[in-house]
Amino acid sequence: MSKFVKILIVGVVLAAFAIPLPAVAADQEELQRKIEQLSRELEALKVQVQEATAKTKEIDVVKQQVKKTEEKSIGRWLTVSGDYRFRFDNLHGQIPTYWYPTAAAPFAARQVGYDVKKDTYYTNRFGLNLKATATEDVSITARLLMYKAFGAQDDSSLRSGGTAYSFDRAGLFDGTIGHVPGDNTLSVDRVYATWHNVADQPIWFSIGRRPSTGGVPSYLKENTAAPGNSGVPALLVDYAFDGVTLGYAPDIDPLPGAYMKVCYGRGFQTGIDQGITNGISDTDMFGVNIVPFETDRFRAELQYNRGMNIFDAPTMLTGPFGPSGMSLSPTTNLGDIDWYGLDFLGKVKGVGIGNLNWFVDGAVSKTHPNDNKFMGNYGLLYTGLPEAKTGWAVYAGLRYDIPSTLTKIGLEYNHGSENWITFAPAADDMWTSKLGVRGSVYEVYVIQELKLKPISSFFSKTFFRIGYQ
Numbered sequence: 001m002s003k004f005v006k007i008l009i010v011g012v013v014l015a016a017f018a019i020p021l022p023a024v025a026a027d028q029e030e031l032q033r034k035i036e037q038l039s040r041e042l043e044a045l046k047v048q049v050q051e052a053t054a055k056t057k058e059i060d061v062v063k064q065q066v067k068k069t070e071e072k073s074i075g076r077w078l079t080v081s082g083d084y085r086f087r088f089d090n091l092h093g094q095i096p097t098y099w100y101p102t103a104a105a106p107f108a109a110r111q112v113g114y115d116v117k118k119d120t121y122y123t124n125r126f127g128l129n130l131k132a133t134a135t136e137d138v139s140i141t142a143r144l145l146m147y148k149a150f151g152a153q154d155d156s157s158l159r160s161g162g163t164a165y166s167f168d169r170a171g172l173f174d175g176t177i178g179h180v181p182g183d184n185t186l187s188v189d190r191v192y193a194t195w196h197n198v199a200d201q202p203i204w205f206s207i208g209r210r211p212s213t214g215g216v217p218s219y220l221k222e223n224t225a226a227p228g229n230s231g232v233p234a235l236l237v238d239y240a241f242d243g244v245t246l247g248y249a250p251d252i253d254p255l256p257g258a259y260m261k262v263c264y265g266r267g268f269q270t271g272i273d274q275g276i277t278n279g280i281s282d283t284d285m286f287g288v289n290i291v292p293f294e295t296d297r298f299r300a301e302l303q304y305n306r307g308m309n310i311f312d313a314p315t316m317l318t319g320p321f322g323p324s325g326m327s328l329s330p331t332t333n334l335g336d337i338d339w340y341g342l343d344f345l346g347k348v349k350g351v352g353i354g355n356l357n358w359f360v361d362g363a364v365s366k367t368h369p370n371d372n373k374f375m376g377n378y379g380l381l382y383t384g385l386p387e388a389k390t391g392w393a394v395y396a397g398l399r400y401d402i403p404s405t406l407t408k409i410g411l412e413y414n415h416g417s418e419n420w421i422t423f424a425p426a427a428d429d430m431w432t433s434k435l436g437v438r439g440s441v442y443e444v445y446v447i448q449e450l451k452l453k454p455i456s457s458f459f460s461k462t463f464f465r466i467g468y469q
């Protein structure tokens with residue numbers, strides 16, 4: 001091959017390589033530009049990550065500060081609530097002629113029948129509720145009450161002509177203080193400690209002055225919150241006991257809300273034994289409560305109580321009993337009483353323009369008197385003989401709630417047989433506990449709540465109530 005040809009071939013090859021060089025240079029510049037752009041974006045992302053990390057640390061610091069503040073906050077361990085009630089009553093009653101016991105003989109004195117009335121009876125009641133969480137699963141609950149009549153510092157305004165209309169309104173005594181008009185002292189109505197999840201089981205233990213007042217279904221009439229598993233059947237018990245409760249709430253699918261509890265309370269404590277008999281023993285109460293089913297639509301409850309060594313007269317009873325004007329205090333025990341109760345309560349939603357609450361309760365009482373005498377008479381229920389007596393009572397009612405107007409209309413009826421006896425002197429009725437009546441009681445009421453926005457997140461409301469018994 002000639003030298004010219006060789007040079008030509010090399011030249012062609014070189015030309016072949018030289019032709020795309022401008023395109024390659026352009027691609028390299030574009031690639032370099034993209035690399036630089038990606039580098040800038042990467043740097044920007046690094047800055048953003050650093051800023052986000054810093055913000056996360058700041059948020060963690062704030063969370064820790066909030067947590068420490070909450071741990072120190074009083075609202076974390078203490079809940080405070082309360083209620084105020086003004087009440088006006090117009091009271092008219094008739095007492096038939098009756099015979100009553102004296103120290104001389106049973107039924108020795110005769111009282112001619114008379115009328116009792118109080119056209120305008122005004123009262124104030126104030127309640128203060130406290131709940132403190134002491135440690136994990138342990139809390140302390142308290143309720144303080146002040147209940148007084150206008151212009152009075154005792155309960156004498158509940159008497160007519162010097163004679164108490166009913167025995168349980170003849171004077172204040174333990175178990176009714178704060179539930180019967182008295183003075184302006186803020187007294188302890190209940191205070192008890194509760195230990196939940198005992199041994200990591202659905203078991204609770206509670207001790208103290210019990211929440212044994214205002215039970216089911218009386219909260220419907222009072223327009224208050226349901227008492228929950230601390231409540232009692234109002235037909236059997238309405239008395240501020242001191243005692244203990246042991247409860248068990250298993251998780252059973254076919255039985256939602258089921259629980260049971262065993263309760264013990266002391267209704268009267270006698271003095272210290274000095275080696276000589278004082279003629280009276282402590283009065284104790286034992287109870288078993290079973291709720292096999294509880295939802296917002298239906299609730300069933302069974303209750304058994306045993307009252308042991310029932311005292312003859314409440315302690316600190318300073319008011320007169322009958323025309324004789326005697327003042328009484330416990331002097332002897334009259335025997336025991338058994339109570340059996342069955343309660344059903346439910347709600348039917350969407351009945352017309354509202355919801356219908358209903359309840360039906362039944363109970364039986366049986367006395368077991370001893371030979372001890374009360375003012376010349378024998379036994380419980382003033383039978384004249386130490387013989388057992390069985391009584392019964394029924395209690396039923398409806399409350400129709402209209403959500404659009406916040407109006408609630410209620411109707412109640414209860415009846416007690418001739419020998420019915422209950423343990424409810426702290427019931428929120430003015431004359432006496434209507435559930436202790438031997439006879440019939442009809443009651444109708446209307447509750448009108450005000451459409452005011454609650455300030456508190458707790459159960460709170462303002463309402464008026466008018467009723468007739």
